Amino acid sequence: MSKLPNIGTSIFTLMSKMASEYNAINLSQGFPNFPVDERLTDIVAKLAKENVHQYLPMAGYPPLLSKIAALVKKSYGRIIQPESEILVTAGATEGIFATIQALVKTNDEVIILDPSYDCYEVPVLLSNANPVRVSLNDDYTPNWTKIEKACSAKTKMIIINNPHNPTGKILGESDFDALEKLLHNYPEIIVLSDEVYEYITFEKKHISAHTREKLLNRTVMVSSFGKTFHVTGWKVGYLVAPEYLMKEIKKVHQFLVFSVNSISQVAISDYLDLVSVQEIGSLYQKKRDYFRELLQTSRFELMPCEGTYFQVASYASISNENDVDFCKTLISKYGVAAIPISTFYADGKDLHLIRFCFAKDNATLEQAAKKLCAI
The missing domain is CATH 3.90.1150.10 (Aspartate Aminotransferase, domain 1)
Structure with missing residues (x-):
């Protein structure tokens, strides 16, 4: 069956x-x-002959973890601890899967805002939990009244995707104000913030959950080097989360992939010194x-x-x-x-x-x- x-x-x-x-x-x-940027492919060519082909630590290549922390600080002004609050994942999809499997239990409910990317619902179902799909308005803005009505004592998580796939929409200040109010009313809800397109934004400024003080202790951030550096086939992403959540996510991650492929992690770490x-x-x-x-x-x-x-x-x-x-x-x-x-x-x-x-x-x-x- x-x-x-x-x-x-x-x-x-x-x-x-x-x-x-x-x-x-x-x-x-x-x-x-x-x-792909020749600077990156040149790094890979050089690394191919070096001793970077064995397992790396489960959470990620330590220099890369430090550079992710520096990137988050530079981009959003947030200070995070590389050894306890960052996890390198086998693409954003594995990060999302590990997060949901770690934090969502049988009969929990997870709010998913439609239209939504298809990798959100499956790990909810495999957790024997219930996805609660709530449609955005026809202009793809969130209807926070409708979202709050969909919440209950069983709601464990709400997934937001910003910038949004497939619509290209970006959440505004009022959306984050409404989200923070919702979380105040439902203190058990965790936010999974999928921000894999965070650096692909245009006239309108991207507001990251990283910049919202009230969200930091209740949010798992999802990012993607594959999207940012257009190396989607490398499948390298990362999560940022408070330590009490990250401890649980790492338990699942270590039995999904243990550690992400080594040469890609080292290459991205070196590349981050060269690229803006x-x-x-x-x-x-x-x-x-x-x-x-x-x-x-x-x-x-x-x-x-x-x-x-x-x-x-x-x-x-x-x-x-x-x-x-x-x-x-x-x-x-x-x-x-x-x-x-x-x-x-x-x-x-x-x-x-x-x-x-x-x-x-x-x-x-x-x-x-x-x-x-x-x-």
Whole structure:
């Protein structure tokens, strides 16, 4: 008997498979297709011949832990203890999985805000707990009245994703004020703050949970070097949490992967001496602006994009198809792959919106835009 009877092939796998079958331009899955910084690949080439190929400490390479602490202090002004409050994980997904498995028990409830990334619900189900899916407003702002009504004495965790995938929305000051009020009313709730796109933000300033004093002792922060340095295949992320929570998360982590691959950790540690994370937002803002400019003459209506490397677009003036079927048509007939937003909702809510990934080289964006503008 399946432990996950309602979980099938992910929409990302499905759309990428179709893109391959139809030789379509793949703007569905969220990974860059342009070269990695040569400074980083040069570091890897040098390290390949050095003694960095055996197990590292379970929590992470000590110099990397110290540099993460320095990065958090520089970015957000928060002082954290490298040895007790940081954990290097096998990508953000493993960090999320380990956190939920460690902190959520049978019959607990976890608030998930829809549209939501698909890796949140599964570890809740595997914990014999209950995901409580609460939809954002249609403009993708949180409805805090509705969220608080969904909370109960059984609520153990609320998951926030900021900047938000798939919508590119960023939480504002009033959202954090409302969250802090909710936590005051429910003192047992832990926040899991997925901020893997924290350095990919544009005109609107990203507010991190790291900067909110009232959240620090009740929040597990999730970050991703894969997203930040566009090395998604390395699967290296990290968690920051108060020691009393981190102790429990480490217990699960050590039996999932024990320690994250060594050469990637050492390479990132060395690379952090050379790179400024502030460069990342500028890189993607240029790509966002270029992609939006290329689609100006199309029939798609582009939604605001405040962060991430995703552009949500309405196709309401093009087709009445549901968004899953429209994405299939987009691949088979027009040669471009995207992701339907309804698949991020528990109830399949369909607003005729799809998500494009613009983390691609300019030639790919130009080719895709030419096809999309011809529709």
